[in-house]
Amino acid sequence: MTDSAAPVVRRNDARHRYEILVAGDVAGFTAYRDHDGRRVFYHTVVEDAYAGQGLAGRLVTHALDEVRDNGGRIVPVCPYVKKFLTKHDAYASLADPVTPEILQWVRTLDGE
Template sequence: MTQPPATPPTVERIDARHRYAIQVDGSTAGFTAYRDRGDRRVFFHTEIDEAYAGQGLASVLVREALDDVRRAGLRAVPVCPYVAKFLKKHEEYADVTDPVTPEILEWLDGQLKR
């Protein structure tokens, strides 16, 4: 089991990299990546470094990202399996969530050049 952080983790949006990053004691512990399509923020990947596993950081990260989406007046689209799972457990974000559609997936593939 890893040691808990000495200070509370912080989350910052890094627009140039299309991600929210979570910092623990000055180090990046993980991120959730997105692309914006109009008023929708499409989340497609979340990861936490193994060194920080088991501390609930992914949940903190996604909650902060979704709170930012709400403050910005955007809608969240959970392509990322972790974000989708989080949203199923946290219905308080249903008002800012849109479903994943084939159109969104095709658009995202083009954005990511997959």
Template sequence: MSQPSTAATVRRANAKHRYEILVDGERAGLTAYRDRGEQRVFYHTEVDEAFAGQGLAARLVQEALTDVRASGKRIVPVCPYVAKFLKRHEEFADITDPVTPDVLQWLETRPG
């Protein structure tokens, strides 16, 4: 796996309910969420094929979860990639909530 581009930046796009990773100004990937009270429920992560293998998904999720911590919210990892990331990064365990049937049912009723 090659190293992520140093020109990659992560930004939160509140209106679109997602974090985006940009490489040289071009959106290379995203992780989508919905806020449920004090929880930020992550339900989808993707990196465009042209940017695959550069470690961008890990960088994107790392920065998104760091932002969640800074905001005082908690993480709910419905997205399989985010869940896998959290298993390898125990530093977020203290702010991670389990995925429950209530959360899944709530997520199904959200637009988008």
């Protein structure tokens, strides 16, 4: 029997983010954009009602596993993703440095 309240992660390409759902509700997301062949993660949020349940870690793990499985690279602009990489060595080899050019490019996304 499957627990219908078990968190589920899905990629939402239309919104450029991975979402974690709990009982069908979006509990959080990590936003990304693809740039120069790399997936740039720039913002991660878990709603307050779902805080402290380890959802951000599950979400980012799923997203990074997908990038790795597809032979991709990431740029961790998001502070949460950057910190996650320091604690999970298995993903460190996926990361390229955050450059001033990438930071400037991410700033242009705010108005979208």
